[in-house]
Every structure is written in structure tokens, then in C-alpha cells.
Amino acid sequence: MNIERVKSQMRKGVLEYCILSIISKDEVYASDILQTLKDAKLIVVEGTLYPLLTRLKNDGLLNYRWEESTSGPPRKYYGLTEMGQKFLQEMDATWEELVASVNQTTSKTKK
Template identity: 60%
Template sequence: MNIDNTASQMRKGVLEFCILSVIKLGEAYPSDIIDKMKAANLNILEGTLYPLLTRLKNADFLTYRWVESNSGPPRKYFSLTDKGAEFYKELESTWLELANAVEEITGKKN
């Protein structure tokens, strides 16, 4: 067992919640999601993000629209569906419960 593998698994567990959190703020282009995640020190690669976006879209949690770009191909902007907003609320509740439990066990608050 090594710390890099464990840290990677912990991050993977919260990626969907973080992606939905960014999109919840308003329509998001994938590079905007990546930038927000990097700014929070939660680095994510396109090769990780796109499959997650596809999975969330296929579950009807996300929708998208194409927007013409002046500097290249059209851009796909993602937004939450009503079902996605409900799923987000459930994830948020689960996250808060988990964070509180970890804080109680470790005696540390962030």
C-alpha cells in the first residue's frame, strides 16, 4: 500500500461531486471545470473528466448545448438537469455526513 494510490482513490471518490458542484454554479465548458478544479488543487485530466461527464449525461444528470466558437469548433456547455440537481443534493448530504464523521473520528476540522 502506498500513499499515492490511497490519495488517488480518495480523490476519485469525490470527483463527481466536485464536477457537479462546478456545473451547479452555471453552464460549464469542460476546460472551465478543469480550471476550477486545478484552482482548488484537485487536478483532473481531460481523459478523466470526459468519461465522467458522459456517465453523468447518460444518467440524465447533465444536459448540454453547443455554442459556436470564433476560434475553433463549437463548444459543448454542460448544465444540471432537474434529476441532476436532486442527485447533487443527495451527494452534498452524503458528503457532509462523511466529512462530519471523519472530523469526529480524527478530531480535526478543516
């Protein structure tokens, strides 16, 4: 048992939420998302992100378009579908609830 495992574990639960949120702000491709997550200290590797994007797309929350690049192979630029936007709103609420629950549970006051 180490603290890194815990961090990774906590990260898991909010990954989809963060990724949908990032995509909601701007059309982005995978490397953009990785960079944004990294900036926020939410380390994620390619092997995690790609399957997740595919899953979200298959669930109808995302769509994408190919775009040529001047410096390499073409990129998939992702955007939120209407369903994805609705889902993101629900996730906002879910996250707020979770924060409230954790704060209540871990408050330093002895019950």
C-alpha cells in the first residue's frame, strides 16, 4: 500500500469528468488533452486516454473530425455531442455532491 496507488485511485473516478470538461471548452486532440491534464497535475498516459476517448465516443458523448497536420499524421479533433453536454452537467452535480460527502465524512469534528 502506498500513497501513489491512492492518488491513482482517486484520479480514476474523475478522469472522464475532466476529459469531457476539457473537450467542452475547445475542440482538442489527444495530445492537447494530455497536456492540459498534465498541467493540472493529473498525470495520464496515452494507453489510458485513447481507450477512454473511444469509449466516450461509442457512448455517444463525443464526436470527432480528422484534421491534417503540418507536422505529422492527421489528428482526431474531439467535440462534445448534445448528449455529452447534458452528461457533463450531470457530472458537475455529481462531483459537487461527492466533495460535499467527503467533506462531511472527513470533517475533523468527532461525531
